[in-house]
Amino acid sequence: MRTVIVGNGMAGSRLVGELRSRDRRMPITVFGAEKARPYNRVMLSNVLAGASAPGDIHLTDPGWYADNDVDARLGLPITRIDRRERTVTSADGDVTPYDALVLATGSTPVVPPLPGLDAEGVVVFRTLEDCRAIVRHAESARSAVVVGGGLLGLEAARGLAGRGVPVTVVHRAGHLMDRQLDPEAGGVLRRTLHDLGVRTLLNARLSAARAEVGRVSGVELDDGTVLAADLVVLACGVRPETGLATASGLTVDRGVLVDDRLRSVDDPGVHAIGECAQHQGTVYGLVAPAWEQARVVADVLTGRTARYRGSRLVTRLKATGIELAAMGETGLGDDEAEVVRFTDPTRGTYKKIVIRDGLLVGAILLGETGTAGLLTQLYDRAEPLPADRLHLLFDGLGTGTPVDTPVRIPDTATVCRCNNVTKGRIRASWEAGARDVPGVAAETRATTGCGGCRDTVVGILEWLDRQDPGPHHEPGAEVSRL
Incomplete structure (x- = not known):
């Protein structure tokens, strides 16, 4: 089965790995709009904060695709899908046939149609290149404005504050992270951010950006307030990237409508996963559901029985x-x-x-x-x-x-939600010789998603080390199960 994957982000690249782990001979072609090899988009906030280098967040080694016989066409977006002929056309005009097509096109940042947002120094926060641009501007910025007080905007603001840049967050709702938090929690979070050097303006709407000689110099709010800024970061939300799906005649609401096998409701030869997919009325914007969907589609395409039943979301803010x-x-x-x-x-x-x-x-x-x-x-x-x-x-x-200590967590409990790793799998990898976080990550992928489980993994490893009966303990030997 010739499988073509459109999108090489966190969903598409995970699907490539899941397919190859199940079938070593399946012909796989993956197209990526970005030239960079796949990286962990969730960890961009760490790069912005200076806690990680760009090279630290890549999801594959440079030679992985070649070593695993995957035809990876990076920096080459798809411009057309012909469902009748079962082909895709890439930006260079090449036509590639498929037996199974998977759309993993992700989302597009929302940029308000306001004056001045095309000025130098106004940057969206979505890709690794965006992150590099923000860091570059931050080196000389005297002040910054982040538009959007959701998860991504607050991570950007905290990262800039950590670099010593005075930051103001402009948020249109009455409290921060209004999709995840109630007003009281939003108020406590606002106070915490203030103590960390991040100013917040609520119920505030951007009306324009001001520029001098083509470079942003500030922003104007709808009440006439003017904020000086030589760096403006747009974190106003995202919308599913469904242009290709719509043009090919697939049914799209907010995302591409899919069934429990993550097949388009119009064409069983086309699947959709990640932020561009809509399952039972829900479009998921976090990594754990995207990776769960990748596992389901990999099973379906390799002849296994699998169903996607939806995901229960846990949101974590990653900010120092x-x-x-x-x-x-x-x-x-x-x-x-x-x-x-x-x-x-x-x-x-x-x-x-x-x-x-x-x-x-x-x-x-x-x-x-x-x-x-x-x-x-x-x-x-x-x-x-x-x-x-x-x-x-x-x-x-x-x-x-x-x-919540390792003693009380049962082996069946999921520790890493992004990769569906239980405490029992971490124990098994420890018994097989993985005695530190990098070893466990290499064995199970735990900690490689949002990173929120890292402290728990460290605690489990420390606890297991204390249970080790001594230097003669064999890595595969049984350890008492509390």
């Missing part, structure tokens, strides 16, 4: 000095569900769990996320909750054992 995890229906109030809260704004702490019919349906942990693993497990599996709700918010409560 801020710990945040949010999941589920966080906006419900006391009149709609059982809600347990703890707030300590002076210390930047806000915790909330939302319970309905005895099950966890939402949670926010800001400032201290020690029970995030436990809550994620309860949320994922819809397991009954303990009667003492406070144990879900605080580590141990003086019992001597934190509720």
Whole structure:
């Protein structure tokens, strides 16, 4: 089966790897609009902050495609799909036939149609090249404005502040990260950011960017306020990239409509995964669902039985000095569900769990996320909750054992959501000789997605090291299972 993948980002490149791990002979051609080999887009905030170099976030080695007999055409976007002839046409005019076509075209940044946004120094934050441009401008910037107070915008703002650039976030909603947080949590987060050097303006709308000699010099808000800035970062959201799908006659709503096998509802020979796919009314914008979808499509294309049932999302903010995890229906109030809260704004702490019919349906942990693993497990599996709700918010409560320690996590619990890695797999890789995070990552891919599970993986490895009976212990030997 000749498989063509359109898109070489986090979804498309993962599908290539999943297919090749199942079938060494399948002809695979992947087209990527970017010239760079695939990289972890989630870790761009680390590059912006200076915590990682661009070369640290690539997902494949330089020679991987050649070594695995994959025809990778990078920097070569697809311009046309002919579903009747089952071919795709690339920007160089070449026509490539397919038996199975997978669209992994991702999303396009939203750029408001406002005056001045074409000036030098106005940059969207989406690709590795965008990140390099922001870093380059930040080296001489006296002040910066980030437009958008969502997840990506706040990561950009914190990264710039960490480089010593005064930053103001302009956000149109009444509180930060309004899609994931309730107003109270948004208020605590705003205070924390202020303490870290990030100013925020809420209920504020950009009306234009000002420029001098072609270079941005500031922005104007709809109330007439003018903010000086020689760097403006646009993080106004994204929209699924569905132009090719629409032009080829596929049914598109917000994304390409797909069934439980992630096939287009119009053409079983065309699949869609990642941010361009819409499954049961939902377009997922995080890496874990995209990689789960890649696994399902790899199974389907290699003759295995697989269904995609949707994903339950956990959002983590990756910014130095801020710990945040949010999941589920966080906006419900006391009149709609059982809600347990703890707030300590002076210390930047806000915790909330939302319970309905005895099950966890939402949670926010800001400032201290020690029970995030436990809550994620309860949320994922819809397991009954303990009667003492406070144990879900605080580590141990003086019992001597934190509720989220490796001892308490069962082997079946998912530690790395992005790659669906359980504690049991991490234990198995440790027993096989992977005694540090890079070793476990190479064996299981844990920590290579959003990176939010790294501390938990470190804790498990340290705990396993303490269980090692001594220097004569064999790597594959059994370790007592607590």
